[in-house]
Amino acid sequence: xxxxxxxxxxxxxxxxxxxxxxxxxxxxxxxxxxxxxxxxxxxxxxxxxxxxxxxxxxxxxxxxxxxxxxxxxxxxxxxxxxxxxxxxxxxxxxxxxxxxxxxxxxxxxxxxxxxxxxxxxxxxxxxxxxxxxxxxxxxxxxxxxxxxxxxxxxxxxxxxxxxxxxxxxxxxxxxxxxxxxxxxxxxxxxxxxxxxxxxxxxxxxxxxxxxxxxxxxxxxxxxxxxxxxxxxxxxxxxxxxxxxxxxxxxxxxxxxxxxxxxxxxxxxxxxxxxxxxxxxxxxxxxxxxxxxxxxxxxxxxxxxxxxxxxxxxxxxxxxxxxxxxxxxxxxxxxxxxxxxxxxxxxxxxxxxxxxxxxxxxxxxxxxxxxxxxxxxxxxxxxxxxxxxxx
Amino acid sequence: xxxxxxxxxxxxxxxxxxxxxxxxxxxxxxxxxxxxxxxxxxxxxxxxxxxxxxxxxxxxxxxxxxxxxxxxxxxxxxxxxxxxxxxxxxxxxxxxxxxxxxxxxxxxxxxxxxxxxxxxxxxxxxxxxxxxxxxxxxxxxxxxxxxxxxxxxxxxxxxxxxxxxxxxxxxxxxxxxxxxxxxxxxxxxxxxxxxxxxxxxxxxxxxxxxxxxxxxxxxxxxxxxxxxxxxxxxxxxxxxxxxxxxxxxxxxxxxxxxxxxxxxxxxxxxxxxxxxxxxxxxxxxxxxxxxxxxxxxxxxxxxxxxxxxxxxxxxxxxxxxxxxxxxxxxxxxxxxxxxxxxxxxxxxxxxxxxxxxxxxxxxxxxxxxxxxxxxx
Numbered sequence: 001x002x003x004x005x006x007x008x009x010x011x012x013x014x015x016x017x018x019x020x021x022x023x024x025x026x027x028x029x030x031x032x033x034x035x036x037x038x039x040x041x042x043x044x045x046x047x048x049x050x051x052x053x054x055x056x057x058x059x060x061x062x063x064x065x066x067x068x069x070x071x072x073x074x075x076x077x078x079x080x081x082x083x084x085x086x087x088x089x090x091x092x093x094x095x096x097x098x099x100x101x102x103x104x105x106x107x108x109x110x111x112x113x114x115x116x117x118x119x120x121x122x123x124x125x126x127x128x129x130x131x132x133x134x135x136x137x138x139x140x141x142x143x144x145x146x147x148x149x150x151x152x153x154x155x156x157x158x159x160x161x162x163x164x165x166x167x168x169x170x171x172x173x174x175x176x177x178x179x180x181x182x183x184x185x186x187x188x189x190x191x192x193x194x195x196x197x198x199x200x201x202x203x204x205x206x207x208x209x210x211x212x213x214x215x216x217x218x219x220x221x222x223x224x225x226x227x228x229x230x231x232x233x234x235x236x237x238x239x240x241x242x243x244x245x246x247x248x249x250x251x252x253x254x255x256x257x258x259x260x261x262x263x264x265x266x267x268x269x270x271x272x273x274x275x276x277x278x279x280x281x282x283x284x285x286x287x288x289x290x291x292x293x294x295x296x297x298x299x300x301x302x303x304x305x306x307x308x309x310x311x312x313x314x315x316x317x318x319x320x321x322x323x324x325x326x327x328x329x330x331x332x333x334x335x336x337x338x339x340x341x342x343x344x345x346x347x348x349x350x351x352x353x354x355x356x357x358x359x360x361x362x363x364x365x366x367x368x369x370x371x372x373x374x375x376x377x378x379x380x381x382x383x384x385x386x387x388x389x390x
Numbered sequence: 391x392x393x394x395x396x397x398x399x400x401x402x403x404x405x406x407x408x409x410x411x412x413x414x415x416x417x418x419x420x421x422x423x424x425x426x427x428x429x430x431x432x433x434x435x436x437x438x439x440x441x442x443x444x445x446x447x448x449x450x451x452x453x454x455x456x457x458x459x460x461x462x463x464x465x466x467x468x469x470x471x472x473x474x475x476x477x478x479x480x481x482x483x484x485x486x487x488x489x490x491x492x493x494x495x496x497x498x499x500x501x502x503x504x505x506x507x508x509x510x511x512x513x514x515x516x517x518x519x520x521x522x523x524x525x526x527x528x529x530x531x532x533x534x535x536x537x538x539x540x541x542x543x544x545x546x547x548x549x550x551x552x553x554x555x556x557x558x559x560x561x562x563x564x565x566x567x568x569x570x571x572x573x574x575x576x577x578x579x580x581x582x583x584x585x586x587x588x589x590x591x592x593x594x595x596x597x598x599x600x601x602x603x604x605x606x607x608x609x610x611x612x613x614x615x616x617x618x619x620x621x622x623x624x625x626x627x628x629x630x631x632x633x634x635x636x637x638x639x640x641x642x643x644x645x646x647x648x649x650x651x652x653x654x655x656x657x658x659x660x661x662x663x664x665x666x667x668x669x670x671x672x673x674x675x676x677x678x679x680x681x682x683x684x685x686x687x688x689x690x691x692x693x694x695x696x697x698x699x700x701x702x703x704x705x706x707x708x709x710x711x712x713x714x715x716x717x718x719x720x721x722x723x724x725x726x727x728x729x730x731x732x733x734x735x736x737x738x739x740x741x742x743x744x745x746x747x748x749x750x751x752x753x754x755x756x757x758x759x760x761x762x763x764x765x766x
Contacts, residue, residue, distance in 0.1 A: 112502070146535035153533040162501050162538065167525050173491050174526055177498020184454070184480065184504060207491020214486070367536045368570050370594035373626045375673035377570070382711070 027057035027329040035323065037262035044244050046251035046280070049269040053261040057329045059105065063260050064320045066104075067097040068339055070121040071317060072346045073130060074290070077120065077137060080350070081294045086137045089166075090151045091118040092290040095258075098316035099224055099284045100125040102263025103192060107271055110187065112160040114175040115194035117152035118224075118288075119164045122194070126161040128154065130349035135356045142356035148363065169202030171195060172221060176208040179219035179274075190218040190274040192267070198229020200243050209279060213250055216278035220270045221247070223283045224257065230292040231301045244283035257284030258314040287314065365389060429611035436606040438583035439469045443507065445619040446591040447477055450505060453591060454481040456496050457509030457546075466511050467547065467606055493519030493544075497526045500542040500596075507591060510546035513562045513600065520565075527596040528571035543590045545599035548576070549643060549694045550742050552604065556730035561695030563642065566598040567672040567704075573625055574671040576600045578646040580610040582669055585623030593625060600671075602643045628675035630682070634664035637688040637752050640679060640705055642668040645692045645743065652748035661756055671701060679705060680713045687718040688755040692748055697725035722751040 034052050041048035074094040080086045093100070096118070103113070104125040115122050120133055128144060136143030137151055144154050145164075153164040162178060165171040175193025182189050199205065200223050212219045223243040227234050234241045244252030251273070255266040266282055273280045287310045291298025299307070324330050330338075365377050365387035372389025379385025433441075447453045454477075459466045461474040461484040474482040485492040489510065496506040510516045516523065523544060530538045549561040567574045573595055577583040583601070590597040615621060631646055632653050641649040646667045653663040664682050668675065683689050689709055691702030702723040709721060727741040753759045 114498070145533060145537070148535050149533045155534040155537045157534075157537045162498075163530075163534070165526070167521055170494060170521060170526055173494020173522070174498035174501065176491075177495040177500070178502050179498075180495055181499045181502035181504045184499070204488075204490040204494060207486070207488035208495060210486060210488065211491055211495060215483075367532045367534075369573070370531060370536075370539045370541075373624070373673065375626055376676070 026061065026334050028061070029057040030059075032056060033060070033327065035261055037265065038256045038259040038319075039262075041262070041266065042244070042254040044242075044247070044252035044254075044281075045249075046253065046273070048253060049265050053265045055261060055264075057324075057327065060320060060324055060327075060329060063101055063105070064317065064324060064335065065338060065342070066101045066125070067260070067317045067320065068342050069130075069345070070094075070097045070100065070124055072339075072342050073120060073124065073133065076346050076350060077134075078290070078294065080134070080137065085354075086151065086294075087139070088150055089117065090137070090294040091292065092294070093118050093121040093288065095287045095289040095310070095315075096224060096226060097121060098260040098263050098319075099194075099222070099257050099286055102260040103222070103267045105260075105264045106267035107192070108189070109159050110189040111271065112162060112175070112178045112182070112189070112191040113194070114162040114171045114178060114191065115164070116168065116171050116196065116199065117164070117166050118196075119152065119154050123154040123156060123161060123164075126156050126159040128156050128159075128161075130346060131352050131356075134350050134353035138353060138356075139358060140353060140356035141359050142353060146363065147359045148367070169195065169199040169204055172199070172202070172205045173208035175221075176212045176217055176219045176279075179212065179217040179279075180215070183215075183217055188275055190220055190271045192220045192222050192270075194222045194224055196229060197223060197225040197227060197234045197241070197243060198232070198237060200225075200246065201238055209247055209250055209281075212279040213247075218271075218274040219279045220267075220274050221279065221281045223281065224286055225283055226286050226288045228288075228292070228301065231296065233301065242283075244281050247279070247281040250279050250281055252281035252283065254283045254285065257286030258310075258316045258319065260316055260320060362387070430614040430617060431612060432609045433580040433584075433612045434607055434609050435577070435580050435583045435601070436467070436469060438580035438610075438612070439587055439601070439606075440471060440473075442584045442587040442591075443470065443473060444476065446588055447473065447481065449619070450591075452503065453505045453507065454483065454499075455507050455509065456483045456485055456492060458485055458487055458511050460484060460509050465509075467603060469601075469606070470509070489515050489518035490522065493522040494526065496542060497522050497540060500527070500540045501530070501538055503541075505541050505543075505591060507543045507545060510544060512551075512558060512603075513546055513548040514558050514560055516544065516546070516562065523566070523572070523596070523598070524569055528569050530571075531595070532571055539594050540596045541594045543587075543593075543597045543599055545587070545590075546601060547603040547606075548600035549602055550604075550726070550731060550738075553733060553735065553738065554731075555733045559731035561600075561693070561726065562598075563600055563671050563693070563695055564700045566600075567674070567701065569672075571596070572672060573597045574600065575625065575669065576642040576671055577669065578605070578631075578643055578667050580608075580612050581616045582623065582629075582667070584612075584616055585621055586625070586669060588622040589625050592622065597625075600643065605644055605647075608647075623669065626670045626673035626675060628669055628678040629667045630664065630678070631667040632663070632665040634662040634686065636662045636686055637690060637755050638664045638666060638679070638682040638686045639690045639692055639748065639752065640666045640668055640702075641692040642671060642701070643694070645694055648743060648745050649692055649748060651745045652752065655745065655749050656752055659753075659758075661752060661758070663752055668701075674704065674708070676708045676712065680709060683709050683713050684716045687716055688752075689717070690722040690724060690748065690751045690755055692724045692743060694726050694742060697723065697728050700725050719755045719757065722755045724748055724751050
């Protein structure tokens, strides 16, 4: 039954004249394709969207490519961290790629996204490039925050990506504030504020949700439930782990966060809802392969069987690969070639990022203020080092 | 006759005005009066803040107000009176009693380029939102290398009121002024309130604006220039409220009035005190403070807040670093008592600087002190 549903498709339009070139199998077709999500949506005080998701071969291949690029970037960051080129905190997103990619497919750059510290892939999804990502991780001038932010503080304002926040839960009221501004300016856009199952218990979240509901702000609260808040499993932290229901009077939807098409459908639904009616909660059932951060092996509070089980059964990239192959949109060899290209792209970006120098020492004192009035600022020994803030 | 005038008028600036009118027209009197020359009328601090908010909201549609009771209640202290009627509920927003939530929302709106003015009913409640003030607002421009600027103002009453007890009386100047990326302002007079609030709202950086509940009802003479809607005062510049040559007294907010009273008393005893109204706690006008100390050679720092790690500590250090050779006496410090604010009126009086304390410290700095009281 499921297999039949998977194989349901509309034949791709191919001009007869190009039949001779039909040896090329990678489809760039934009003919619509309808695919069913892995599981139906579960909803709270709202009618869920349909399980049938409209996509195209081109989009599926873009999904594969984008998620593979993110996967590769995070794995490369792991190596760079172990080589001590990345310092401090490094929170990796591998396993959760479908959330970043599916969300981006459902929205526009007029919509805003804000997240916490597991932000590298959202930055890429919003149009950030690999070089500036790796350079920021290594604290170099070419970094997206010129080396002054680090892993947890990636931003891309021109794409309405507002970071990159280190304080658990703070990004949710901030995100509701972004939604406030969108409503204030009468824009027909919405804000997606991402947080984890750990942050879901934060009081300020409920404060912001209350205000968003009262003022009908176009805010979508997206709980990326990877089931562990650092080392604490959700059942030990939350009396009610039904995060999509925690909005109480605010509707919610539970989504298979490993299914990029389900994520896309849910985000499209949520945006329409939020712009018309105010806040909505999305719970993405997802999983991170790495530990909480590079300091956490991730295996003291979960079994290796669980981790490999998810990788085998629910990996988001493998799901899309199967779809692509089942619909004959590309051959296995072509997908492998794509992955090889991506590996090279990532390696090249790292090499380029490594060439970027560390920030000039004068950068210690830049951007403290937008307008510093020529006031003094000081180094550790102010008789040795002081500067004027422009 | 002067004594009678002093008894009838309780508050600082009124006293100063009356004494200026009664004093013979000497050069000193003319100098002191210069600060308030061409007074068009009188204005309370409350009215000054209200008109500043009104004018800035009128000039820039991205300015909006948010806070508890700012709208329908007309403001807990009536600072926002009339603004809901004038600008509507989209721009004057009553919030639930959830500081962390609404402050975060305001900062997020500022990320997007709106210009929120957030009212804390008192700054004691700002502690519930302090993570957003410091981590979400103050540091964002730096962490994002200039991408995310935060043009927000956090305003409200700060410091002791009268009889409100320990949880409602703390001064937060030292806490917020500690943080790079924040600007911290503390007006004293109506002119300060108007000029500094307008500058704060126009400023592209996060500003903590520390008012004082007991000053809201005080009237000050105000010139036509100050009444103009384009009026503003520069951030980072102190004002010499009263010129003098023997000892410098630095103060901010309500304590400026007390310092002026102390200066009057000291002048009777032949000590000419220079009173500096800091206006800006961060950036601190170190140049003005040091220039004054280089002239007078003596310094008394005055503040209402807790003494340890307070504003006076920073001012003293600045003077030691830059003007050590000019000091003829150790720096004196007058601050609130190092205890949570008590309720009983007699204890409360002991917990906050009084004019006598300032006079005594200034005399000590001038080596004119009476023998010191024995410690308990």
